[in-house]
Amino acid sequence: MTALERAISDPRPIDGIGSRSPMHGLARRSIGFADVLGQSVSATAPSAAATTVPLLLSVVAGAAQVWSLALAAVLALLVASAVNEFTRRMAATGSLYTFVAKGLGTRASFVAGVALLTGYGFISMFALGGAGTYASVLLARVVPGVDASPVLLAGTIALVAALVALVLARGIRVSTRVALVVEAVSVGIIVTLVVLLLQAIAPRADWSVLSPAAVSPPTLAVGVVLGLTAFVGFESAATLGVEARTPFRTIPRAIVWTVVVSGALYVLSSTSFVLGFDVIGERMSESVMPVDQLASAFGVAWVGALLDLSIATSFVACAIASMTALVRVLFSMGREGLAPAVLGSTHSRFRTPFVAVVASTPLVAVVPVGAALLGAALWDTMQVLIVVAAGGYITAYVLVCAAAPVFLHRIGELTWPPVVRSILTVGLLLGALLVYLGEESQSERSPGVWVLLAVMAAGLVWALVRDRNVPGLRHRIGVHDEPIASDVLGGALRGHGTGRPGGTERSGGG
């Protein structure tokens, strides 16, 4: 009999395996690939970004935007490969925060954690603001006697936020499924639109405007950095590590597919914009609603209404997905004790980080609601919010790319390719981050840069204070899902890890 036959016919219990994971309380291993993909795609919100980012790019990169977006997709794929060194090996709700802890240690993980919370938090504010804007416009159109007033706008944003919180609290299957369906509709609409536009444009198009010969390297660099902001959120599937079935297969795939699908959509839409504006002889950078303008020019004006619907639904899906990721990072911090322990508790029936949802949603909603009530131009506020979010995301990306080879070395699985990719990506991303913040600090969105720095500094001080005051915290940072008796052949050694009360005191190793 071989050892494998013997192990199968007479399984022995395994020492070091508990009867429950340190992440217990969540709906462990319950959602499939489509839902995990829906999470990442929704957080990226490619249908909204496919119309807005090319508009931003047209100002700085002009016709080079197509190439900028294609290169940004390659850069995002490099980041995805670093993230996936972790997602193939560990399942965690803390995502990049936990990964950085496993590679670079506690201090670096504080920076990554605060950066990631900043990214998810501010993109949620942005999405709630966007969803509220479109929803209130629709309301004013449909319900007679209602005007698009600041109070209506604020009320709608608050209502959307409450609905998001409800969906999030109700269960991971509910929230990922809602986000998946809503985002699928949105992407479907935008693809239809772009294909229709391209069909109308193609016969009259001058394809030479896309030639790479016309692209200057500095323009391209700035374009790639801005283009990267269209991809942020793709990594958010990693926060579902505990809740996904076969997480070591589905999560890496979802992350890569999100970049590929979004990248293809961006290249397609920016191509149609560049060709279209060239044909009608107008400047895209002076346009406000490029799709509307092109649609009217090419005789398909009715698509404008469809586009509004697509963007509105994309904002809702983005809010759900970004808040899903945000509360799971908070949940992880609560379990470790970095954040108040109550954030690490779960709802017994819905098996969601209920307290984290209830605590974070009002904090996130208050910014767009406040901006609406104060009568500030909400769109201007949203432009600032997205700068803060992008800065947070890219900071976390830099750290996770640096952490990947160190982590692989620590677990004894280091080979050369991840080292080379890491050095290349960290260099490119650091450059990108500096160029981006430098550019934005010169623009009318400069408050975003200062808010980012202030939020990062405040968060870091808070983390360091907690680190000093909470005994044993350092050893609990980096908590992740652990295999339980029912996952391994032979189960757990009797008496090991059973009947352990609470569970929050359990360290995740590290």
Added chain:
Amino acid sequence: MTVSDVARATNGAGPEDGPDGGRPSRPLVDDVRARQPKAIHSALAVLEEVAARGAGVTAREISDALGMPRATTYRLINLLVQEEYLVRMPDLTGFTLGRKVVQLAHLVAPSPPPRAAREVMERLRSGIRGGVHLARYDTDRIAVVDVDDDFPLSDENRIVRDWDASAMGRLLLAERGVSATSTRSGHTLGAIVEETRRAGFARQVDELVPGFGCLAVPIRDERGRLVASVSFAAPRSRIEDPGDVLATLEAGADELGRLLV
């Protein structure tokens, strides 16, 4: 991916197919093996190594023990983790078998030979002093399906893994014309293959246990392909000069061939 192919193939051959177990789906398994025999062999070797060394074995230890390149081993291990045949321990460095390997049970433990064949084996054993074993070859895998209880195998893991170490493995080496293995250079391996082909049977001394050796006589189907072997293990002198035993084994192999093929 190859491992999910194994999973799909073995899932299809599960007990839900009816009382006859995996029979109806067996051609699918064989088909997968025919397309990816090497990868399946490596995947099973990794699982075998984890089973032999116990929970907590690291990727590097597996790579070293199997003599496979690091990058290849890590990729294979992570594939097996993705498909949940292997589970990473909480420290993230060690591995243990996942509950899902139970689905591979019929793959790693082939069905026992028919009763008539077992009876032939018993008769051979009663007439020969020494261990007499029956092995089957399944594309690129050796499965010892009938072990002599009075003379247990010294190291079955090594026998099924390192083809150049045992006589039953050397038969498969000669059949496949393998030119290099992790443990032996092409030159000495070439001599083994040449010798085995010339003699029509395989021989090994001192490889597994010093002072002992074994002989393996091939059992072939009507097209001449190697499907099984009957082997004989004994002290070195009786292997180097087997005398009548060789003729007895060849007659037995002939008889077994009609029962097994």
